[in-house]
Amino acid sequence: MxxxxxxxxxxxxxxxxxxxxxxxxxxxxxxxxxxxxxxxxxxxxxxxxxxxxxxxxxxxxxxxxxxxxxxxxxxxxxxxxxxxxxxxxxxxxxxxxxxxxxxxxxxxxxxxxxxxxxxxxxxxxxxxxxxxxxxxxxxxxxxxxxxxxxxxxxxxxxxxxxxxxxxxxxxxxxxxxxxxxxxxxxxxxxxxxxxxxxxxxxLPSNQLLKINHPGESLFAKACAACHNIGDGDKVGPDLVGLSERRDRAWLQEFLLQPEVVLATGDPIAKQLDARFPNARMPNLGLSMSDIEDLLAYIDFRTEE
Ligand code: HEC
Missing domain, CATH: 3.40.30.10 (Glutaredoxin)
Structure with a gap:
């Protein structure tokens, strides 16, 4: 200290x-x-x-x-x-x-x-x-x-x-x-x-990043409360390496309407829900361009 x-x-x-x-x-x-x-x-x-x-x-x-x-x-x-x-x-x-x-x-x-x-x-x-x-x-x-x-x-x-x-x-x-x-x-x-x-x-300050990325501030506001990128699971899964484990179209669908994807019995969504039984990925009203920015930012942090 x-x-x-x-x-x-x-x-x-x-x-x-x-x-x-x-x-x-x-x-x-x-x-x-x-x-x-x-x-x-x-x-x-x-x-x-x-x-x-x-x-x-x-x-x-x-x-x-x-x-x-x-x-x-x-x-x-x-x-x-x-x-x-x-x-x-x-x-x-x-x-x-x-x-x-x-x-x-x-x-x-x-x-x-x-x-x-x-x-x-x-x-x-x-x-x-x-x-x-x-x-x-x-x-x-x-x-x-x-x-x-x-x-x-x-x-x-x-x-x-x-x-x-x-x-x-x-x-x-x-x-x-x-x-x-x-x-x-x-x-x-x-x-x-x-x-x-x-x-x-x-006071501990927010995570500071060397490079300003378009998805960065949205991630800090809307996602960081529940997700880490590379520091392990939090309320939801660690998002490191997301693009490697999930198909692009699935990610878009899930981020647009997670509750709908889960309700259709999607096996990945069901599996995630079982791993995190006490919290749900919320529907945050993201637009397609928000999603693109967020996924690009997660990829960028994954490669870091
Ligand atoms: C309130 C907590 C919370 C917030 C906020 C949140 N998530 Fe989630 N997220 C979860 C939980 C919990 C899961 C696991 C699935 C479930 O139980 O619904 C999840 C799952 C995911 C998945 C699937 C991960 C995988 O391994 O396939 C992605 C992608 C994701 N979230 C991205 C985001 C993004 C991007 C944001 C911000 C725009 C966000 N989440 C905001 C709680 C949250």
């Missing part, structure tokens, strides 16, 4: 322990306290029932998003991005910062189903997947601003809150991961007081 980053991490933990010493619920004048959220009973994926406000929100910095495990389009990707964020937040998750992914389909997503989903994304202890009685979860998500009438139309936002200061804000899940991490850390006023630049400089 470089000395400067060591100093920053000591500084950071000092700030957090300072902040943790101030025990109080939402400020008097904040509308976002127990009365607003109500203290309903929810069930995190580890199975122990919890009071939403008292056990999950009170006195905490929280990061919340909405998912459902049967989602075939974009939410597996948002979960993959959440996994990247959680990884960058490191030890703070579960201590200074609490992460909740609340299901939009409590009717199907039991704690057991959510536990396998959490497993697929290697979720550490401080990242909890939350379900409960549908009669409780639906009104709760409504209060948290997720008001889609049909779950397929739901938002892909991150909701950030600091109960102690009464600050709540919403941001897109698709901003740059380092920027998102920075915004989450900035929910702590003590953190804001430290010179931000010093801290961002110490």
């Amino acid at each position: 470089r000395l400067s980053s060591h100093i920053v991490s000591i500084l950071a933990s000092a700030v957090f322990s300072l902040a943790a010493g101030v025990a109080s619920a939402a400020p008097e004048d904040s509308p976002w306290g127990r009365d607003y959220f109500t203290n309903v009973e929810v069930v995190p994926h580890d199975g122990a029932p919890a009071r939403f406000y008292d056990d999950l929100v009170e006195d905490r910095i929280v990061v919340i998003n909405f998912i459902y495990t049967r989602c075939v389009d974009i939410c597996p990707l948002t979960t993959g991005r959440m996994a990247e964020i959680v990884e960058k937040l490191g030890d703070r998750v579960g201590k200074d910062i609490h992460v909740y992914s609340i299901t939009l389909e409590p009717e199907y997503d039991t704690p057991e189903v959510l536990a396998s989903f959490a497993d697929a994304f290697d979720a550490p202890e401080g990242w909890r997947f939350v379900t409960g009685d549908p009669a409780i979860i639906h009104p709760l998500r409504f209060k948290l601003g997720e008001r889609a009438r049909i779950k397929e139309a739901h938002r892909h936002d991150l909701l950030l809150g600091n109960d102690r200061t009464g600050e709540w804000e919403r941001t897109s899940m698709f901003s740059d991961v380092d920027i998102l991490v920075d915004r989450i850390l900035a929910m702590d006023p003590a953190w804001r007081a430290i010179e931000r630049d010093t801290i961002s400089a110490s």
